[in-house]
Amino acid sequence: MLPSISALRSKLAAIAAISVLAGTLLLQAESPEGNSGRRRITPVNNAATATQHVNELAGDTSVVNAARRARSIHYHDDKGRTVYVDTITGDEWIDSAAVLPVVKMQYPLWHSASVGVDIWDPVMRAFGQKYGLLGFQAQVNLHNRYMPAVEIGLGQAANTPAGMNFTYKSPLSVWFKLGMDYNFLYNSNPDYLFMAGVRYGFSPFSFSVSDITVDQSYWQEVLRPQIPAQHVTAGWYELTLGLRVKLAGPLSAGWQIRYHGILHQSHPATGDPWYIPGYGASGRSITGSFTITYTLPLNFLRKESVVAEQTTIEQQ
Amino acid sequence: MGVKSLTGLIGAGLALLCMPACNSSGCIDGRSGVPKAEFRSSATGATIVIDSLRISGVDAPGDSAVIAPPTASSSVYLPLRADRHSTAWCIAYKQKALDHPALNDTLTFDYDATPYFVSDDCGVGFRYHINRLSCTDHLIDSVEIIDPLVTTADKVYVAIYFRTQE
Structure with a gap:
């Protein structure tokens, strides 16, 4: 009995396998798309389909x-x-x-005012510079960003170059400068300023040249002429770049590099001046300044009102 | 921006300021103006080269010449006396047929001299304004003032036209 049952099971398994295979073949025969199961078409382009998206978007404002x-x-x-x-x-x-x-301004329009003294020339004279004296600067700080500036100072020169044939003298004369600085760190801590600026400078002054010796070798003569006081006015521009940092309390210090050039100048018949007060030696295009500044805040009134409000609340 | 950074920038700025500033150094043009006279042909007006001239200043110490044969030149520098308003130059012709004092010409400058501060590198010299230029006419046909203001610029200020064959 047992062998006959095993043979029956084998026959049933074979019949089942044949049935599955036959079903699969039938399904494939009924499908028109074959094995891929996808429809194949040939795309067709014409004038309408090519311009369709253009026409559809012609009125789109974007x-x-x-x-x-x-x-x-x-x-x-x-x-x-x-x-x-x-x-x-x-x-x-x-x-x-x-x-x-x-960008919103963090600091008020009338933020602060400052006065400063330029000690560059006195220091340089101690190291042998033959010209310059002292300069003062007053500035208003608007929004900690724009800083109109007025400068005034005194200049003087006395120079007898070694090996040369003259003594150049320019008596004490006043100079003026007007301009503005721009603080790139305007929304940062106002104790640190990084500024670029422009200036117009002007000075009326005089100069004279003495102790002149001119050797006319062909004629074997040595002449000793004098150039008396020549009155001159000069105007110039300055482009500045500098820093200023707080030292302590209202005191701060800073330097500026100044590139400058002559805008207008009178030309005496005896030659142009070597030194222009406030400008420096006329042949030099770069100079500098080192300023000690005292700053006075201009927003103290607003601070006082805030303090008064707080005091009132505390009393209540 | 930290305090240390700003302190560093301040130091850098000071170092920059302590560097020598840009300026023009050296004296190129000299102190005093010296008029340059060019030799030209009266026939053509063209510049000519002469090798037989001897030019010396009237009353010059030792009768020294600024140009003498066999030096050939088309121009000559004629320094003026700054302490006077007139300077004369004697032009002698050293060719065989012309080498006679009677044929010498005299060139006279009348001018105003002004002390002039050139620069701190060059110092002080003189500028001249030529008011009049005159000459005898043995072999010189005429003279011309090209530029009356004599400065340190190296250029032709007067022209001397000699009688030449075309």
């Missing part, structure tokens, strides 16, 4: 603006707006969606 931006240059105005200029038509238009955030 697409129109993008096209205008592509052929435009742009700049940012003082209100932070992005202004586009169409390079073809010249039209200007504002992209209202691209407004830049305007």
Whole structure:
């Protein structure tokens, strides 16, 4: 009995396998797509399909603006707006969606005022410089950013170069400068200033040259002429770059590198001056200053009102 | 920005300021102006080269010459006396047929001299303003003032036109 049952099981298994295979073959025969199961078509392009997306987006303002931006240059105005200029038509238009955030001033308009003394020339004279005396500077700090400046000083020169044939003298004369500094660290701690600025300087002064010896070798003569006082006015510009840091309390110190050039100057018949008060030696384009500054805050009134409010609350 | 950074920047700035400032150094043009006279042909007006001239200052010490044969030149520098308003130069021709004192020419400058501060490198010299230029006319046809203000610039200030064959 047992062998007959085993044979029966084998036959049933074979029949089942044949049935499954036959079913699979039938299903494949009914499917028109074959083994991939996907429909195959040939794409067709014509004029309509090629321009369809263009026509559909022709009225879309975002697409129109993008096209205008592509052929435009742009700049940012003082209100932070992005202004586009169409390079073809010249039209200007504002992209209202691209407004830049305007940086808010952290410090009040009338932030502080300062006075300073420039000790550069006195120090340099101690090291042999033959000109310069003293300068004073007054500044107002607006928003800790813009700092209009007025400078006034005195200059003097006396020079007898070794091996030369003259003594140059320029008596005590006054000079003035007017300009402004810009603090790049305007929203940072006002104890530290990093500034660039411009100045216009002016000085009326005089100079004379004495102890002159001129050797006319061919004629074998030595002449001793004099150049009497020549009255001159000169105006110049300065481009400055410098730092100022707080030393203690209201005192701070800083230096500036100054690049300068003559704007206008009178030209005496006896030659141009060697030294211009406030400017320095006329042939030099770079000079400097080192200033000790006393700063007076201008926002003390507002601070007092805050303190008064706090005191009132505490009393209640 | 930290205090140390700013202190460093201050130090760097001071170091920069202590560096020598930009200036023009050296005296290139000299102290005093010296008029340069150019020799030209009266026939063509062109510059000519002469090798037979002897030019010396009238009343010059030792009768020294600024140019003498066989030196050939087309121009000559004629220094003026700064303490006077007139300086004369004697032009002698040393060619065989012309070497006679009677044929010498005299060139006279009338001018104003001004002491001039050139620069701290060059010092003080003189500038001249030529008011008049005159000459005898043995072999010189004419003279011309090209630029009356004589400075340290190296250029032609007067022209001397000699009689030449075309």
